[in-house]
Amino acid sequence: MQDKDLDQILARAAGAPPPQAPGLLDRVLADALAEQARFAAPAPSTKPMAPAGRGLAAALDWLAATLGGTPMLAGVCAAALVGTALGYLEPSMLDLLTGGDIDTVDLFPEVEFLMTEG
Amino acid sequence: MAYDAETDTSDEVLLARYAKGDRSAALALTQRITPRVLGYATRLLAGDRAEAEDVAQETMLRLWRMAPEWQPGSAKVTTWAYRVATNLCIDRKRSGRRRGQVALDDAPDVADAGPAADEALQDHRRMQALQDALADLPDRQRQAVVLRHIEGLSNPEIAAVMAIGIEAVESLTGRGKRALAARLLDRRDALGYEG
Numbered sequence: 304m305q306d307k308d309l310d311q312i313l314a315r316a317a318g319a320p321p322p323q324a325p326g327l328l329d330r331v332l333a334d335a336l337a338e339q340a341r342f343a344a345p346a347p348s349t350k351p352m353a354p355a356g357r358g359l360a361a362a363l364d365w366l367a368a369t370l371g372g373t374p375m376l377a378g379v380c381a382a383a384l385v386g387t388a389l390g391y392l393e394p395s396m397l398d399l400l401t402g403g404d405i406d407t408v409d410l411f412p413e414v415e416f417l418m419t420e421g
Numbered sequence: 422m423a424y425d426a427e428t429d430t431s432d433e434v435l436l437a438r439y440a441k442g443d444r445s446a447a448l449a450l451t452q453r454i455t456p457r458v459l460g461y462a463t464r465l466l467a468g469d470r471a472e473a474e475d476v477a478q479e480t481m482l483r484l485w486r487m488a489p490e491w492q493p494g495s496a497k498v499t500t501w502a503y504r505v506a507t508n509l510c511i512d513r514k515r516s517g518r519r520r521g522q523v524a525l526d527d528a529p530d531v532a533d534a535g536p537a538a539d540e541a542l543q544d545h546r547r548m549q550a551l552q553d554a555l556a557d558l559p560d561r562q563r564q565a566v567v568l569r570h571i572e573g574l575s576n577p578e579i580a581a582v583m584a585i586g587i588e589a590v591e592s593l594t595g596r597g598k599r600a601l602a603a604r605l606l607d608r609r610d611a612l613g614y615e616g
Binding site for chain 1: 439440442444447448450451452455456457459460463470474477478481482485486488489544547548550551570571572573598601602605609614
């Protein structure tokens with residue numbers, strides 16, 4: 304074998320058509336478009352924007368947007384009012400709501416057992 | 422799949438367009454670079470086509486991911502791709518997976534009969550002998566020979582791909598080619614050569 308023969312083989316290999324791989328090209332293109340979509344579209348912000356203006360109305364608008372809308376804001380406010388009222392009411396007044404007496408349940412009638420060993 | 426319609430546009434310009442959301446640039450780069458990387462990886466992986474396809478897909482995926490940060494003028498896209506593919510092939514050879522496997526479907530077709538068939542068969546034998554001889558070379562020599570004499574890169578480009586100096590490239594290609602000739606010498610009669 305002479306140098307020109309090796310050069311001929313190498314030239315033949317260099318001139319050979321590129322390998323056919325239609326499935327591979329499809330996969331590579333799919334990767335390309337998926338990556339392109341990922342970095343072309345900015346990630347959606349999960350944090351609502353701060354209130355654009357000043358004042359109670361702007362703050363309420365921002366709060367409503369944060370909670371998911373005006374109905375959600377109204378629901379949260381109502382729940383807060385009811386919870387506060389229940390906390391301040393005398394227990395006897397709750398009877399008016401529940402229609403009965405309050406039963407007291409003593410979960411620990413005696414605490415000495417906590418002090419014992421064994 | 423359609424032929425690359427962006428033949429007058431450089432890879433670097435296409436990559437910049439891809440980074441800005443141009444889908445046609447993605448298609449053109451896919452068709453232009455993937456077959457070259459696949460051919461190169463196939464030779465480096467001793468003909469293991471399935472492994473070479475994995476390397477080509479991974480190389481291209483890394484290209485897509487770094488496209489937004491690509492610095493114009495920093496390197497040629499193909500040089501970068503060859504370098505990534507080289508490293509991936511080295512990793513896979515080290516891991517020792519699936520070496521030397523060639524799927525039957527990947528074997529080149531050989532014509533049935535007649536003078537043209539004889540010529541095609543001889544050509545096929547020579548390409549297979551070249552592949553076998555390349556597989557016997559040390560990794561660095563094989564990379565240098567394939568990049569220089571089959572992929573057609575210049576010595577400075579090979580130096581960039583292999584992260585070595587130009588003199589080292591010349592040494593590797595010279596020694597690699599001599600070793601290649603020595604390995605093919607034993608099969609010269611079967612390959613239709615004299616002397």
